[in-house]
Amino acid sequence: MLMGYPASELAWLALLIIAGGAVTGVLAGLFGIGGGGIIVPVLYEVFGLIHVPDDLRMQLCIGTSLAVIVPTTIRSYLAHKKKGAVIPEVMRLWSVFAVIAVVIGSWIASFAPGAVFKVAFVVFTIFISIKMLFIGDRWNVSNRLPGPALVALYGFIMGLVSSLVGVSGGAVSNAMLTLHGQPMQRAVATSAGIGVPITVVGAIGYAIAGWPHLAQLPPLSLGFISVIGFVLMAPVSSYTATYGVRLAHALPRRYLEIGFGLFLLAVSARFVLTLV
Template sequence: MLLGVPLGELAWLVAAVVVAGVATGILAGLFGIGGGAIIVPVLYEVFRVLGVPEEVRMQLCVGSSLAIILPTTIRSYLTHRAKGAVLTEVVRAWTVPAVVGVAVGAVIAYFAPSAVFKIVFTVVVTVIAIKLLFGRDSWRIADDFPTGIGMASYGFLIGVTSALMGVSGGSISNMIQTLYGKPLHNAVATSAGLGVPITIAGTIGLMIAGWPKMALLPPLSIGYVSLIGVAIMAPVSSFTASYGALLAHRLSKRQLEVGFGIFLLLVSSRFMASLV
């Protein structure tokens, strides 16, 4: 027995986390996401078995996810940058407002119940999936990004939703960029770049937000970040991220859209079921 869980069952859980880590890295590089959309559901089941209270379980998944995808996001970004696909001006314009949004999300994490995180997760990924699967190239808001407060607002939106979903912001960033006529390959690469400051700020913010709840959290946790989850999943996902990034440059735009859309619908269904 370890932490009240039979060793055999715990071994299967660790194996599941390792497999998820491999998938996470490939998804991060392939779609420009940090992999949080798969990490959060897996960790939710792990923490459920370990007896983490419902009132802090989803928050712990979100914070741990952000910490896990940090090295993955960095590795993915470096690979895409080497390909010359990153829209540097977009990363610069969104970084500060995105970090502010992450800070707001961390404050919400301190006060909000876990159901809020599940609802945000489900709604956002469903909207993005529908746009990817059924959207057309003619769906445009404009041919180029707005300036000033309009552009900053998008960065803030990406940041706050990232902090509440445990993702690096790639899924939301991709959708916004394609609605302004940016090629998906460039959007994926740019999302990876923006994900670096988001995951750094998000990890720190969720650590601070969860500090008052330490009595409810499992051993080896710093606020809403589980060091055990990070230690197991982060190295594996980081190693495999570059392979996903290389694969992304070999697939067509439509293949990326369909694959990403189906993946997001599966994730959305999982959390929709947990709300019932």
């Protein structure tokens, strides 16, 4: 027994987290995302079963998600970098402004109610699901990258979104790069790269932001980071990231995009119901 839960129930929860970690790694390599779109809803249900207060539940999910994604994004980025597809000038600008935005987002987590993060997550998942289901990579506004000012603005937006919904920013950066005519391989590789500073700084920020709330959080919480969730998910997701990279360079992704888009719509509906 732990916290009043029988060993069999805890074992099922552990299996669910591990399964989510495996899918997270594949998605990280395949789409250049850290998998927060899966980690956050999985952890939301897990933390609900152990009665984490609703006002802190989303923050704990997001902080843990960012921590879990750290090794996944590093592994995915290094695998893509070997193929020489990263856009260095974009990475330099994005890293600076994304980190500034992540610090702001982490500060917001220290005082904002859980509903703020649910709304942000719903908006994010609906945007990504619509893109995957109906738009894909067909739309673009230009055949070349924009100027430094707009690139920097994109970086800030990515950092703020990532810190409010618990993702690495890959889904947003993929959309931005493909809209400006960049090939999918370069977009995915660069997106994986920007996920490294976003998740590292975000995890540290959420650990600090959650420190005043430790009395209301589960045991083995490092601020808004669940050490149990990190230990179970991170190794699995990091290991499976390379399989996603192989798929990204070998298979058509349309069926996977449709499946992931429908999953995100279901997740959005779940969070909307909790807000009613």
